Amino acid sequence: MTPSTISHADDLISIRDFLRYAVSRFEAENLFYGHGSDNVWDEAVHLVFASLHLPLDNNAIFLDARLTRSERELLLNQIERRVVDRVPVSYLTGEAWFMGLPFYVNEHVLIPRSPIAELLENSLQPWLGERPVGRLLDLCTGSGCIGIAAALVFPEAEVDLADISPEALAVAERNIHRHEVGDRVQAVESDLFEALSGRYDVILSNPPYVDASDLAAMPEEFRHEPVLGLEAGTDGLDVVRRILAEAQDYLTEDGLLVVEVGNSAPALEEAFPELPFTWLDFERGGHGVFLMMASDLRDHFKNLN
Known part of the structure; x- marks a missing residue:
């Protein structure tokens, strides 16, 4: 001082x-x-x-x-x-809150702020209906906040927290221990789906989606967050394109895919005009989160082949 x-x-x-x-x-x-x-x-x-x-x-x-x-x-x-x-x-x-729950954070992970919290508070309704959640994936998990919160909402679910960053996974492991869900939740080092196997009833993801122009214009506070969790190419879709192309192979027959893309939503609709994105509304603010059924993904990519 x-x-x-x-x-x-x-x-x-x-x-x-x-x-x-x-x-x-x-x-x-x-x-x-x-x-x-x-x-x-x-x-x-x-x-x-x-x-x-x-x-x-x-x-x-x-x-x-x-x-x-x-x-x-x-x-x-x-x-x-x-x-x-x-x-x-x-x-x-060293602490942030997500869905009313405290999570340990450091500069290896983004600070939790996803509107997906509101969706989880409502138990993914009305989209999930009566379908049980046996396996759930939090893809690009960072601190693990989305997947751990989901594990508390769905107490019967087995949850994988996947991230490419070992440093981020160390933070997620700490939060798994903090919330005492280690019997059902595991952290997995994986470049998207690369190290994963089997199928999931629900895949939730807040991946990198910031395009080059938005990244350059961000306030200085964002410079402390890991660029790996933000940057996603010229149009913000580098990671989301891969998720859309590969998720069908990791979803159950009637599985749900929920992905946050923020300001890159218009670019996504322009890139995939045939895909039936369901854009979600949030009472407490937030935008750019879509939901898609596994069947719609499979139909789209089958028609391309």
């Missing part, structure tokens, strides 16, 4: 003081919010309370608690890293 920052450790005493100071610093620096919060107040609350290992909800009782010198120096350092280095809060605290 700079000398001027160190002096603030004598001026700021309570959690309330640090929340006010964080909001002022964040507002003055025009930060980007999009890795777990969408406004300056929630960003400050998340950073301060998570850094102190205090609950994020129902925490008003702590607002006037006095902090130790080491706690004050920790918070000042966290605030400076958020402002100066533009490090997202979840990387500073």
